[in-house]
Amino acid sequence: MQADSALARELRHHYLFSALTEAQQLRLLATAVPRRLAAGERLFSRGDSAAQFFLLRSGCVKLYRLSPEGSEKIMRLIRPPQTFAESVLFMDVPCFPVSGEALDAAELIAFDRETFLGILRESFATCRAVMAHMTRRIQAHWDEIETLALENSRYRVVHYLLGLVPRDAQGQLTVTLPARKSVIAAHVAVTPETLSRTLRALSDEGLIEVAGEAVTVRDVERLRRHMH
Amino acid sequence: MQADSALARELRHHYLFSALTEAQQLRLLATAVPRRLAAGERLFSRGDSAAQFFLLRSGCVKLYRLSPEGSEKIMRLIRPPQTFAESVLFMDVPCFPVSGEALDAAELIAFDRETFLGILRESFATCRAVMAHMTRRIQAHWDEIETLALENSRYRVVHYLLGLVPRDAQGQLTVTLPARKSVIAAHVAVTPETLSRTLRALSDEGLIEVAGEAVTVRDVERLRRHMH
DNA sequence: CGGCTGAATTGATGCGCATCAAGGCGCAAC
DNA sequence: GTTGCGCCTTGATGCGCATCAATTCAGCCG
Structure with a gap:
């Protein structure tokens, strides 16, 4: 993927990338792949093996699970400029724990897992940002579990x-x-x-x-x- | 707290501490505080400001939330040798997102947040272990949200x-x-x-x-x- | 041994929400 | 314009689980 200054500017403002050096950012972009989805198109299914995580640049993506009977629970609605599926970064056998599908036409960037892991090793600040972000997500999950269990x-x-x-x-x-x-x-x-x-x-x-x-x-x- | 070889051995086998050097482990133990709880005794309440996280050595601790009407949802049951409340490590204003209370008489160790954060900075392997662990927890949360939303x-x-x-x-x-x-x-x-x-x-x-x-x-x- | 206390069980009842089914409404195609 | 198709809305019904209440049971102490 060639240099894209608009994209580079977007990354600067994103928690995952803002602490990276210029060189790290270039390394990351070198293995990044842009991707377009039509409305209703599926990006990945639960259980698919995963070598990438994503940044949404436009449109809307849902992360969801289906019950065996076919009913759907949406776990997260992604809006730009959010990243998602970062959790595959740290799994031993990386595979998506939910399915992902575009609701509207969407543009996104797929980042290579291994490249980003290599960069993480060099950037404690980014590690720290990732951990802080995961903590917020865990809290949000607790809130959701609480309201599902205790509220109508x-x-x-x-x-x-x-x-x-x-x-x-x-x-x-x-x-x-x-x-x-x-x-x-x-x-x-x-x-x-x-x-x-x-x-x-x-x-x-x-x-x-x-x-x-x-x-x-x-x-x-x-x-x-x-x-x- | 003085050196405790039994404790040191326990730490060696724990994901959070196994990658630490001898020196790091000693630094951590220097600010660690042992703690005993009677059955039914509360360790912290939701919202309390938090400067520590914990390792349970014996007994049983419940992490829970209460609805305004008084009903209880247990978020996690802790058994030895699990650590808990690690999430306070990465919060801007660290405070416990759940309440914690001993079910049986319990022995635990309280680790100092700042000390551990300092060690994390030096140990990417431990960072990685923390992130992997948080990932597993997030997955478990998704499973729980799914079953609460979709299953009877x-x-x-x-x-x-x-x-x-x-x-x-x-x-x-x-x-x-x-x-x-x-x-x-x-x-x-x-x-x-x-x-x-x-x-x-x-x-x-x-x-x-x-x-x-x-x-x-x-x-x-x-x-x-x-x-x- | 009997009596006390808190937990677990069992029964009777009611409410919340899903389910099933039937309209209504906006919007695109032609 | 009219037709058709999704989506949303509204109504009727039923089931699942909470609630309330009454026993039964187990552990503990006198």
Whole structure:
């Protein structure tokens, strides 16, 4: 892959790459492969052997698992400029623990696992960044396990909506759902019917208004209090 | 803390410490603090600021979260010789993301966060071990999220039982539950009543026999097939 | 031995959410 | 315009599991 200054600039601002030297970055890019996906195209399946991890530059990718009966749980929705599947870096027999599929047309970069591992060895700062990032992910998982185990579907939906509003927001504001409603449903682990009914109930109570993919929260504070 | 050759030997066999030099190990032990807990005693609460992580040498510790209504989800049951709360190592404002409490009387060692971070900086092998370990934990979390989202309580109980039998086991064998049944229940996210009924149903079907904390699986293969 | 205490079991009931099924609505094709 | 196709919505029904309540059981101490 040839030098791409726009890409190089993107990498500079990304936690995984920002601590790399110029030379390391070039080494990494030398083995990086750009990739395009059509909407609905699959990138990898759970269990596939893995020699790469990815940076999403545009579009939207879902990481998911299927139950034997065919129902889907979306583990993570990837939006630019996020990396994903970094976990294959450290597995003894590297293979993807989830499936990945484009929701919209997507552009991404595939980085070579071995090259990046070689660079990691030389950069404690990057090691540290990776570990810090994994820690945040573990915390997020704990939050999700907690809400799945202890909270009901209404709570999960409200919690999800609040996750879309900026941390310091207050009063009224409008957020747009990052994907189709059925995708949101598979993400918060309810059926599309239940999601629809829950949003209906919330808007009947005057807490939100729904217009297609645009959800306006009437009063962020009130919705936050409403969680319990 | 003074040199303790039994402890030193334990550390040698632990993934976090096995790659350390003699000198590093001594530095670490110099700031390590032994600690005893009575049954039921709390080690830390969710949100407490954290300057240490722990190695359990004997007894049993539960890591858990409580819902506002008071129900409990056990996130992890710690048994010797496991370390826990390593995640505080990499947090900007280090604080425990779960509560920790001894189930039985327990002995543990508290390691100083900063000391270990200093050692990490010098040991890529240990960095690598930490990252590999975090990866395994993340995978385990995904498995748990999947079963909470997609599987029913019976599946979760069977899955838990199968997790207690050795990977290559077959035929009949007896496992002993690692804790009281109500603790197991809080771990697989069901009520004690449901756990009791599920075990009853499984033994009525001839799949297992339950005698107090001893559960004998009549036929491991059959139970595995039974999952779906 | 009997009585106390906390855990485990069993039963009766109800609610939450999935499931199944039937419209409604937006949007692209022609 | 009309047709067709996804997606979302709304309704009717049923099952799974929590909840509440009552026994039974096991361990412990007097």
